[in-house]
Amino acid sequence: MPSVKRSGWVVVLALVAGLVVPVPASAAARSPGECAASLDCTAAEIDRMAMAERLEFLRLVQSGPAAALGAPDRWRNIEGVLAFFRDRGLGAPGTWTSHVDAAILEGIERGVALALGRSTDGFGNPGSARWADYLTRLHRGELTVRNVHDRAWSEAEQASTEHGVAVAEQVHGLRPTAVERRFFLFSEFYRWALRNRPVVLDMLLLYGVLLDPLIVLRRVPFVDWLTDVRESAPSRKGSEMAYAYAQLDPVNGAFSTVDLLFAYIPELFDEFQTTR
Template identity: 85%
Template sequence: MLALVAGLVAPVPALAEVRTPGQCAASLDCTAAEIDRMAMADRLEFLRLVQSGPAAGLGAADRWRNIEGVLSFFLDHGLGAPGTWVSHVDAGILEGIERGVALALGRSADDFGNPGSARWADYLTRLHRGELTVRNVHDRAWSEAEQASTEHGAAVAEQVHGIAPTAVERRFFLFSEFYRWTLRNRPVALDLLLVYAALLNPVLVVRRVPFLDWLTDVRESAPSRKGCEIAYAYARLDPVNGAFGTLDLLLAYIPELYEEFEATR
């Protein structure tokens, strides 16, 4: 068991060795432990530099803008301080992206023990080859990579550091899971939107495809930023004691997001 837990994390550099966002983006070898010690503003800068720098050569200069939206939300609300459950999960996601870029570029074969690294490398390789031009194929590959990185970050928080999510964090996380589920299940999501439209918003019957395209566009930060605001508000209210089904989440999440979508047209 100890060996299994130890394998979840890469070696932790000494505190004096913590690098700047620019250094991490250039080297692509900062560990989740280092990223955990970064302020949220530095993580946002780091992700942007990875995209505009090494990832750009793989055609991924804008493929994590939705995560930028999440980081901006955390920054504005003072969430994700180093050492918290949110911080460790976020660090796992960013480490997976960073190492995925390194693997795809052939800089290293070390995934840092993060299952998301290989997933991101596969995603980036396929993207660079032009194999992800079909929307639902692209979104599934992207979501599966982020899911693996996210689950790794949660395992590090809970199994290595013994930190469980708070009730609010757990409910907020449920909404993020719903977002990733939507990316992986586009046809089902469109059917659910049709059910929602029949119940509450007939206009969405004909607008559901462009709306879903906007909502799940990883190259946009506005939908994820707004989605986080809505999800956090619901998470703090603890509706129905946090017991949601997929349709419940849709009914809670979609109305305000659809208003945001219409405002952008």
């Protein structure tokens, strides 16, 4: 079972999942700046933050400790999602979305702490070690090939995301609403695209002509833009579009990658063209 700092914490055990989640007993909430400096705020603390505070926290982690590892801008895509949540009033503390998001941010924070050698405790978040490995490889110059970089990034976020889902559902007994579930499909599709760049390019070559012939011609720069973790615009636009789709359920709950490709890619390609 993962180790957890116990001083001043109430430990909640989720035996089914084998999770240990520290919950502050009575400590005053720390500011985004304090969390970014200490790199030891738990998912439970982050869950209590408003989305505007989480956005500030992530930006401070990047401009501060992560910059020492050559990663001052490697989570701009997550910034886009947080900005969308902030502006729409989504992901209130204690909700399914909030717990999943908090685990993602915790994994990043602890990954930075591990990579800097400031701690050996991942807070029970499997994404922590993944992010530490990603940052170490990035700092060493081992992630210069785009598809290699994107796969490492995606695998780290996927680990933290799955942990967040387990915390939300198995510790807190929450289930996503229908809209949250359908919105979550977009984030899964995005991470899949990062892990499978050659497949995405092949699919756009095969199906692109049915969506927009220009997609076939510009598929490489389009995928470069869509999956650039240093850009916030694609994830912000993707979140807006996916949430609108999630409310209407136009894909009828489809889980097929091809269905998601047809649902999301045309509008994202339109946004890409306005930026190029």
